[in-house]
Amino acid sequence: MTTNKKDTNTDFEVRSLDAICKNQETVETPMWHNLKYLLFGIAFGIVLIKSEVISWFRIQEMFRLQSFHMFGVIGSAVAVGALSVFLIKKFKIKSIQGEEIILPEKTFNKGQIYGGLLFGFGWAMTGACPGPMFAQLGYGAMATAVTILMAIAGTWVYGLLREKLPS
Amino acid sequence: MTIIELIKQPWPWYVAGPIIGLMVPTLLIFGNKTFGISSSLRHVCAACLPAKIPFFQYDWKKEIWNLFFVFGIFLGGIITAMYFKNDAAVIVDSNLITELSGYGITDFSGLVPADIFSWASLATPRGFILMVIGGFLVGFGTRYAGGCTSGHAIMGLSNLQLPSLIATISFMAGGFIMANLILPFILSL
Numbered sequence: 001m002t003t004n005k006k007d008t009n010t011d012f013e014v015r016s017l018d019a020i021c022k023n024q025e026t027v028e029t030p031m032w033h034n035l036k037y038l039l040f041g042i043a044f045g046i047v048l049i050k051s052e053v054i055s056w057f058r059i060q061e062m063f064r065l066q067s068f069h070m071f072g073v074i075g076s077a078v079a080v081g082a083l084s085v086f087l088i089k090k091f092k093i094k095s096i097q098g099e100e101i102i103l104p105e106k107t108f109n110k111g112q113i114y115g116g117l118l119f120g121f122g123w124a125m126t127g128a129c130p131g132p133m134f135a136q137l138g139y140g141a142m143a144t145a146v147t148i149l150m151a152i153a154g155t156w157v158y159g160l161l162r163e164k165l166p167s
Numbered sequence: 168m169t170i171i172e173l174i175k176q177p178w179p180w181y182v183a184g185p186i187i188g189l190m191v192p193t194l195l196i197f198g199n200k201t202f203g204i205s206s207s208l209r210h211v212c213a214a215c216l217p218a219k220i221p222f223f224q225y226d227w228k229k230e231i232w233n234l235f236f237v238f239g240i241f242l243g244g245i246i247t248a249m250y251f252k253n254d255a256a257v258i259v260d261s262n263l264i265t266e267l268s269g270y271g272i273t274d275f276s277g278l279v280p281a282d283i284f285s286w287a288s289l290a291t292p293r294g295f296i297l298m299v300i301g302g303f304l305v306g307f308g309t310r311y312a313g314g315c316t317s318g319h320a321i322m323g324l325s326n327l328q329l330p331s332l333i334a335t336i337s338f339m340a341g342g343f344i345m346a347n348l349i350l351p352f353i354l355s356l
Contacts (some may be wrong), residue, residue, distance in 0.1 A: 025191035034235040036197055043248060048277070050216040050249045051172065051183030057259045060267075063339075063346030066260035070298055072180030073187065073292060074198075074320060080188025081325030088195060095199040096189015103203065103326050106313070112334040115311025116319075122304030123295045127279055128310055129316040131204040133302075134237050136278050137181020143284045154306025155208040159222035163202015165311065 029097075045135040054135050056127025063124050109167045123149075169220040175253045187315030190317075200232060205309035207237040263348050270354035283354075312337065 022126070048054045053073050062070035088101055095101055108148075125127055126147050128136055133151065136144040195198040210227040211234075237345065256275040264275070274281045288294030309315040312334045319340065323331020332339035 002270050004269060004302070021257040029232075030225035033198075034232050037194075037200075038239040039230045040197075041236040041241075042243040043239075044187070044236075045240035045243020046247050046251065047178070047183050047186050049244060050178040050251060051176050051180065051187075052257055053183065054259045056256050056284070057263065057267075059199055059342075060350075061260050061263055062347055063342040064260075064263065065337070066263055069180050073184040074316075076181060076184030077188035077321050078324045080185045081321055082327065084195075084300070085327075086190035088192060089205060093196065095196055097199070098246045099199050101195050101199055102197075106323060106328045106330040108333065109313075109332045110202065111311045111313060111331050112319075113337045115308045115313070116305050116334045116337025117308070117344075119308025119312055119315065120338040120343075121349070122306075122308055122341075123232075123300045123316075123338060123347040124342040124345035125301030125353070126305060128305065129204075130208060130305065131237070131240055131315070131317055133305070134182065134241040135244040135247075137279055138246075139246075139248045140242040141277060141279050141284060143298060145288055146280065146298045147305070148290060150204075150299050150302030151306030151309075154213045154303040154308070155205075155310045156216065156218075156223075156283050156306075157303075157309045158310040159209070159212060159220045160218075162222050166233035 044131070045138060048132055048135045049139055054128060054132030056150065059124060059127040111165070111167055122154075169262075173253070174251050177253065177257070187321065188325070191322055198232060202322040203314055204233075204237060205306075205315040205318060206230065207233045208306050209310060210234055264354070266356075270351075270353070293353050296353050296356070308341075 033042060051073055052058045053070060058067070058070055061067040062107075078158055085103065093101060118127075126133070128144070130151060133148050137148060191202050191346070194202050209223070210230050213223040213225060213227040243271065257278075267273075267280070272280045272282045277284075283286070283297055284296070289298060305315075310327050312319065314331070314334065316338065319331040319334040323333060
Protein backbone atom coordinates (compact mmCIF):
# COMPACT_ATOMS: atom_id res chain seq x y z
CA MET A 1 0.00 0.00 0.00
CA THR A 2 1.22 3.42 -0.81
CA THR A 3 0.55 5.94 1.86
CA ASN A 4 -0.08 9.24 0.21
CA LYS A 5 -2.42 11.76 1.74
CA LYS A 6 -5.46 10.48 -0.11
CA ASP A 7 -5.03 6.92 1.18
CA THR A 8 -4.57 7.85 4.76
CA ASN A 9 -7.43 10.30 4.74
CA THR A 10 -10.25 8.08 5.87
CA ASP A 11 -13.11 10.48 5.47
CA PHE A 12 -12.14 11.30 1.90
CA GLU A 13 -12.53 15.02 1.51
CA VAL A 14 -15.68 15.46 3.53
CA ARG A 15 -13.71 17.39 6.08
CA SER A 16 -10.27 17.90 4.75
CA LEU A 17 -9.73 17.49 1.02
CA ASP A 18 -11.93 19.26 -1.46
CA ALA A 19 -15.43 19.12 -0.16
CA ILE A 20 -17.50 22.23 -0.24
CA CYS A 21 -20.21 21.55 2.27
CA LYS A 22 -18.09 21.16 5.33
CA ASN A 23 -19.54 20.88 8.73
CA GLN A 24 -17.34 22.70 11.19
CA GLU A 25 -19.87 22.50 13.98
CA THR A 26 -18.56 20.43 16.85
CA VAL A 27 -21.45 20.99 19.23
CA GLU A 28 -23.89 18.08 19.23
CA THR A 29 -27.30 19.39 18.34
CA PRO A 30 -30.66 17.58 18.30
CA MET A 31 -32.09 16.62 14.91
CA TRP A 32 -34.86 19.22 14.99
CA HIS A 33 -32.24 21.97 14.91
CA ASN A 34 -31.78 21.07 11.26
CA LEU A 35 -35.19 22.58 10.56
CA LYS A 36 -33.49 25.97 10.36
CA TYR A 37 -31.69 24.73 7.25
CA LEU A 38 -35.04 23.72 5.82
CA LEU A 39 -36.20 27.32 6.25
CA PHE A 40 -33.02 28.75 4.71
CA GLY A 41 -33.46 26.32 1.82
CA ILE A 42 -37.06 27.44 1.28
CA ALA A 43 -35.95 31.09 1.17
CA PHE A 44 -33.14 30.21 -1.23
CA GLY A 45 -35.49 28.24 -3.48
CA ILE A 46 -37.93 31.13 -3.71
CA VAL A 47 -35.15 33.58 -4.61
CA LEU A 48 -33.75 31.23 -7.25
CA ILE A 49 -37.11 31.00 -8.99
CA LYS A 50 -38.26 34.60 -8.68
CA SER A 51 -34.94 35.90 -9.98
CA GLU A 52 -35.18 33.46 -12.92
CA VAL A 53 -31.57 32.36 -12.42
CA ILE A 54 -32.76 28.77 -12.75
CA SER A 55 -34.45 29.43 -16.07
CA TRP A 56 -32.87 27.44 -18.89
CA PHE A 57 -33.43 30.50 -21.09
CA ARG A 58 -31.59 32.83 -18.71
CA ILE A 59 -28.65 30.44 -18.65
CA GLN A 60 -28.56 30.43 -22.46
CA GLU A 61 -28.59 34.24 -22.45
CA MET A 62 -25.71 34.33 -20.00
CA PHE A 63 -23.52 32.01 -22.05
CA ARG A 64 -24.28 34.02 -25.20
CA LEU A 65 -23.55 37.34 -23.43
CA GLN A 66 -27.02 38.53 -24.38
CA SER A 67 -28.01 39.74 -20.94
CA PHE A 68 -26.40 41.19 -17.86
CA HIS A 69 -28.95 39.60 -15.52
CA MET A 70 -27.06 36.44 -14.51
CA PHE A 71 -23.75 38.26 -14.18
CA GLY A 72 -25.46 40.87 -12.01
CA VAL A 73 -26.94 38.22 -9.73
CA ILE A 74 -23.73 36.23 -9.32
CA GLY A 75 -21.57 39.36 -9.07
CA SER A 76 -23.66 41.05 -6.41
CA ALA A 77 -24.02 37.75 -4.51
CA VAL A 78 -20.23 37.42 -4.40
CA ALA A 79 -19.83 41.07 -3.37
CA VAL A 80 -22.23 40.66 -0.45
CA GLY A 81 -20.74 37.27 0.47
CA ALA A 82 -17.18 38.63 0.38
CA LEU A 83 -18.09 41.65 2.51
CA SER A 84 -19.77 39.32 5.02
CA VAL A 85 -16.77 37.01 5.21
CA PHE A 86 -14.47 40.01 5.61
CA LEU A 87 -16.56 41.34 8.51
CA ILE A 88 -16.84 37.92 10.16
CA LYS A 89 -13.05 37.54 10.05
CA LYS A 90 -12.28 41.13 11.06
CA PHE A 91 -14.56 41.16 14.08
CA LYS A 92 -14.05 37.45 14.84
CA ILE A 93 -17.81 36.96 14.88
CA LYS A 94 -18.82 33.67 16.46
CA SER A 95 -21.64 31.35 15.46
CA ILE A 96 -24.81 31.40 17.58
CA GLN A 97 -23.49 28.28 19.34
CA GLY A 98 -20.53 30.39 20.41
CA GLU A 99 -18.06 28.61 18.17
CA GLU A 100 -15.29 30.25 16.23
CA ILE A 101 -16.26 30.42 12.56
CA ILE A 102 -13.78 28.46 10.46
CA LEU A 103 -13.46 28.99 6.74
CA PRO A 104 -11.55 26.17 5.11
CA GLU A 105 -8.73 26.97 2.70
CA LYS A 106 -9.03 25.16 -0.61
CA THR A 107 -6.12 23.58 -2.38
CA PHE A 108 -5.70 23.52 -6.13
CA ASN A 109 -6.05 20.32 -8.11
CA LYS A 110 -6.65 19.71 -11.81
CA GLY A 111 -10.16 18.53 -11.03
CA GLN A 112 -11.18 22.15 -10.67
CA ILE A 113 -10.37 22.63 -14.35
CA TYR A 114 -11.46 19.28 -15.84
CA GLY A 115 -14.44 18.87 -13.56
CA GLY A 116 -15.24 22.55 -13.92
CA LEU A 117 -15.39 22.32 -17.70
CA LEU A 118 -17.57 19.20 -17.54
CA PHE A 119 -19.93 20.87 -15.10
CA GLY A 120 -20.02 23.93 -17.38
CA PHE A 121 -21.16 21.69 -20.24
CA GLY A 122 -23.86 20.19 -18.05
CA TRP A 123 -24.93 23.61 -16.78
CA ALA A 124 -25.48 24.93 -20.32
CA MET A 125 -27.27 21.71 -21.35
CA THR A 126 -29.67 21.38 -18.43
CA GLY A 127 -29.90 25.05 -17.47
CA ALA A 128 -29.36 24.02 -13.88
CA CYS A 129 -26.70 23.60 -11.29
CA PRO A 130 -27.29 21.29 -8.33
CA GLY A 131 -29.39 23.70 -6.23
CA PRO A 132 -31.66 24.92 -9.01
CA MET A 133 -32.52 21.38 -10.11
CA PHE A 134 -34.43 20.87 -6.87
CA ALA A 135 -36.21 24.21 -7.23
CA GLN A 136 -37.17 23.40 -10.83
CA LEU A 137 -38.65 20.09 -9.72
CA GLY A 138 -40.59 21.74 -6.89
CA TYR A 139 -41.89 24.38 -9.27
CA GLY A 140 -43.36 21.66 -11.43
CA ALA A 141 -40.80 20.87 -14.11
CA MET A 142 -41.29 17.15 -13.50
CA ALA A 143 -38.84 15.93 -16.12
CA THR A 144 -36.09 17.54 -14.03
CA ALA A 145 -36.36 14.39 -11.90
CA VAL A 146 -34.39 12.69 -14.67
CA THR A 147 -31.69 15.38 -14.48
CA ILE A 148 -31.45 14.99 -10.69
CA LEU A 149 -31.21 11.19 -10.83
CA MET A 150 -28.54 11.43 -13.51
CA ALA A 151 -26.61 14.01 -11.45
CA ILE A 152 -26.65 11.55 -8.52
CA ALA A 153 -25.47 8.85 -10.93
CA GLY A 154 -22.71 11.16 -12.17
CA THR A 155 -21.58 11.78 -8.59
CA TRP A 156 -21.59 8.03 -7.94
CA VAL A 157 -19.51 7.27 -11.05
CA TYR A 158 -17.06 10.00 -10.03
CA GLY A 159 -16.70 8.27 -6.65
CA LEU A 160 -16.08 4.98 -8.42
CA LEU A 161 -13.44 6.37 -10.79
CA ARG A 162 -11.92 8.92 -8.44
CA GLU A 163 -8.55 7.28 -7.97
CA LYS A 164 -8.09 6.80 -11.72
CA LEU A 165 -8.77 10.40 -12.69
CA PRO A 166 -5.99 12.98 -13.02
CA SER A 167 -5.91 15.20 -9.96
CA MET B 168 -49.69 47.20 -6.25
CA THR B 169 -49.86 44.88 -3.24
CA ILE B 170 -46.84 43.20 -1.71
CA ILE B 171 -47.89 39.84 -3.12
CA GLU B 172 -48.17 41.28 -6.62
CA LEU B 173 -44.74 42.81 -6.21
CA ILE B 174 -43.29 39.47 -5.12
CA LYS B 175 -44.87 37.78 -8.12
CA GLN B 176 -42.94 39.97 -10.54
CA PRO B 177 -39.53 38.71 -11.68
CA TRP B 178 -36.97 39.97 -9.18
CA PRO B 179 -34.19 42.18 -10.54
CA TRP B 180 -30.58 41.09 -10.12
CA TYR B 181 -29.82 43.76 -7.51
CA VAL B 182 -32.48 42.29 -5.23
CA ALA B 183 -31.82 38.58 -5.82
CA GLY B 184 -28.02 38.71 -5.87
CA PRO B 185 -27.56 40.29 -2.42
CA ILE B 186 -30.14 37.89 -0.89
CA ILE B 187 -28.23 34.94 -2.35
CA GLY B 188 -25.00 36.45 -1.04
CA LEU B 189 -26.52 36.67 2.45
CA MET B 190 -26.86 32.88 2.48
CA VAL B 191 -23.09 32.83 3.14
CA PRO B 192 -23.07 34.66 6.51
CA THR B 193 -26.45 33.17 7.48
CA LEU B 194 -25.17 29.60 7.26
CA LEU B 195 -21.87 30.52 8.91
CA ILE B 196 -23.46 32.33 11.83
CA PHE B 197 -26.44 30.03 12.39
CA GLY B 198 -24.54 26.77 12.21
CA ASN B 199 -20.89 27.22 11.20
CA LYS B 200 -21.70 25.74 7.80
CA THR B 201 -20.09 26.73 4.53
CA PHE B 202 -22.58 27.33 1.75
CA GLY B 203 -22.64 24.61 -0.86
CA ILE B 204 -25.11 22.30 -2.48
CA SER B 205 -23.51 19.72 -4.74
CA SER B 206 -22.20 17.72 -1.75
CA SER B 207 -25.82 16.77 -1.08
CA LEU B 208 -25.63 14.53 -4.15
CA ARG B 209 -22.67 12.76 -2.58
CA HIS B 210 -24.53 12.31 0.68
CA VAL B 211 -27.39 10.69 -1.24
CA CYS B 212 -24.90 8.25 -2.79
CA ALA B 213 -23.35 7.54 0.61
CA ALA B 214 -26.77 6.97 2.16
CA CYS B 215 -28.36 4.92 -0.61
CA LEU B 216 -25.68 3.09 -2.56
CA PRO B 217 -22.22 3.35 -1.00
CA ALA B 218 -21.27 0.03 -2.66
CA LYS B 219 -18.01 -0.21 -0.69
CA ILE B 220 -16.58 2.70 -2.69
CA PRO B 221 -14.15 4.49 -0.34
CA PHE B 222 -15.40 7.92 -1.47
CA PHE B 223 -18.81 7.10 0.00
CA GLN B 224 -17.60 5.60 3.28
CA TYR B 225 -18.22 8.35 5.78
CA ASP B 226 -20.87 9.28 8.29
CA TRP B 227 -23.30 11.10 6.00
CA LYS B 228 -25.69 11.62 8.90
CA LYS B 229 -23.27 14.22 10.26
CA GLU B 230 -23.83 16.21 7.07
CA ILE B 231 -27.60 15.84 7.13
CA TRP B 232 -28.09 19.59 7.42
CA ASN B 233 -27.21 19.74 3.72
CA LEU B 234 -30.09 17.40 2.84
CA PHE B 235 -32.49 19.51 4.92
CA PHE B 236 -31.28 22.56 2.99
CA VAL B 237 -31.78 20.88 -0.38
CA PHE B 238 -35.22 19.60 0.59
CA GLY B 239 -36.01 23.20 1.58
CA ILE B 240 -35.04 24.38 -1.92
CA PHE B 241 -37.50 21.82 -3.34
CA LEU B 242 -40.23 23.07 -0.96
CA GLY B 243 -39.37 26.65 -1.93
CA GLY B 244 -40.16 25.67 -5.51
CA ILE B 245 -43.54 24.25 -4.50
CA ILE B 246 -44.38 27.32 -2.40
CA THR B 247 -43.47 29.68 -5.23
CA ALA B 248 -45.61 27.70 -7.66
CA MET B 249 -48.55 27.83 -5.25
CA TYR B 250 -48.42 31.43 -4.05
CA PHE B 251 -45.99 33.57 -6.05
CA LYS B 252 -46.38 32.26 -9.56
CA ASN B 253 -46.18 34.63 -12.46
CA ASP B 254 -47.73 33.23 -15.62
CA ALA B 255 -45.94 35.56 -17.98
CA ALA B 256 -43.12 34.04 -20.03
CA VAL B 257 -39.53 34.83 -19.11
CA ILE B 258 -38.49 37.89 -21.09
CA VAL B 259 -35.34 36.96 -22.91
CA ASP B 260 -33.21 38.58 -25.56
CA SER B 261 -34.85 38.69 -28.98
CA ASN B 262 -31.78 37.15 -30.64
CA LEU B 263 -32.14 34.14 -28.40
CA ILE B 264 -35.84 33.81 -29.24
CA THR B 265 -35.01 33.89 -32.95
CA GLU B 266 -32.23 31.34 -32.55
CA LEU B 267 -34.25 28.91 -30.43
CA SER B 268 -37.31 29.20 -32.69
CA GLY B 269 -35.12 27.82 -35.44
CA TYR B 270 -34.82 24.63 -33.40
CA GLY B 271 -38.54 24.39 -32.77
CA ILE B 272 -38.35 25.83 -29.24
CA THR B 273 -41.31 28.18 -29.09
CA ASP B 274 -42.70 27.71 -25.60
CA PHE B 275 -40.96 30.20 -23.30
CA SER B 276 -43.46 29.94 -20.44
CA GLY B 277 -41.65 27.48 -18.17
CA LEU B 278 -38.35 27.46 -16.33
CA VAL B 279 -37.13 24.86 -18.80
CA PRO B 280 -38.29 24.63 -22.42
CA ALA B 281 -41.30 22.31 -22.52
CA ASP B 282 -40.33 21.45 -26.10
CA ILE B 283 -37.26 19.57 -24.86
CA PHE B 284 -37.59 18.83 -21.15
CA SER B 285 -40.57 16.51 -21.00
CA TRP B 286 -41.15 12.81 -20.52
CA ALA B 287 -42.09 12.47 -24.18
CA SER B 288 -38.87 14.04 -25.45
CA LEU B 289 -36.76 11.79 -23.24
CA ALA B 290 -36.99 9.29 -26.10
CA THR B 291 -35.73 11.81 -28.67
CA PRO B 292 -31.99 12.20 -29.26
CA ARG B 293 -31.79 15.82 -28.14
CA GLY B 294 -34.04 15.31 -25.12
CA PHE B 295 -32.01 12.31 -24.04
CA ILE B 296 -28.68 14.08 -24.50
CA LEU B 297 -29.73 17.25 -22.67
CA MET B 298 -31.50 15.60 -19.74
CA VAL B 299 -29.60 12.36 -19.24
CA ILE B 300 -26.07 13.23 -20.33
CA GLY B 301 -26.42 16.85 -19.17
CA GLY B 302 -27.56 15.73 -15.72
CA PHE B 303 -24.74 13.21 -15.52
CA LEU B 304 -22.18 15.91 -16.36
CA VAL B 305 -23.58 18.19 -13.65
CA GLY B 306 -23.11 15.49 -11.01
CA PHE B 307 -19.78 14.17 -12.25
CA GLY B 308 -18.30 17.61 -12.98
CA THR B 309 -19.26 19.28 -9.72
CA ARG B 310 -17.84 16.50 -7.61
CA TYR B 311 -14.66 16.33 -9.69
CA ALA B 312 -14.32 20.11 -9.34
CA GLY B 313 -15.08 19.89 -5.61
CA GLY B 314 -18.11 22.16 -5.77
CA CYS B 315 -20.67 23.96 -7.89
CA THR B 316 -21.87 27.49 -8.41
CA SER B 317 -22.76 27.88 -4.75
CA GLY B 318 -19.70 26.26 -3.21
CA HIS B 319 -17.06 27.62 -5.57
CA ALA B 320 -18.48 30.66 -7.35
CA ILE B 321 -20.25 32.17 -4.34
CA MET B 322 -18.78 30.70 -1.14
CA GLY B 323 -15.26 30.15 -2.48
CA LEU B 324 -14.96 33.52 -4.20
CA SER B 325 -16.39 35.25 -1.12
CA ASN B 326 -13.52 33.73 0.82
CA LEU B 327 -11.05 34.81 -1.91
CA GLN B 328 -9.97 31.27 -2.72
CA LEU B 329 -7.85 31.01 -5.88
CA PRO B 330 -8.91 27.38 -6.58
CA SER B 331 -12.52 28.57 -6.56
CA LEU B 332 -11.69 31.29 -9.07
CA ILE B 333 -10.07 28.68 -11.31
CA ALA B 334 -13.13 26.45 -10.94
CA THR B 335 -15.53 29.31 -11.67
CA ILE B 336 -13.62 30.31 -14.80
CA SER B 337 -13.75 26.66 -15.88
CA PHE B 338 -17.52 26.50 -15.29
CA MET B 339 -18.02 29.59 -17.43
CA ALA B 340 -15.63 28.39 -20.15
CA GLY B 341 -17.45 25.04 -20.30
CA GLY B 342 -20.78 26.81 -20.51
CA PHE B 343 -19.63 29.13 -23.29
CA ILE B 344 -18.22 26.22 -25.31
CA MET B 345 -21.37 24.16 -24.87
CA ALA B 346 -23.91 26.93 -25.50
CA ASN B 347 -22.19 28.41 -28.54
CA LEU B 348 -20.35 25.56 -30.21
CA ILE B 349 -21.95 22.25 -29.25
CA LEU B 350 -25.55 22.97 -28.27
CA PRO B 351 -26.56 24.10 -31.81
CA PHE B 352 -25.72 20.58 -33.05
CA ILE B 353 -27.59 18.90 -30.22
CA LEU B 354 -30.68 21.10 -30.71
CA SER B 355 -30.79 20.38 -34.42
CA LEU B 356 -30.84 16.60 -33.87
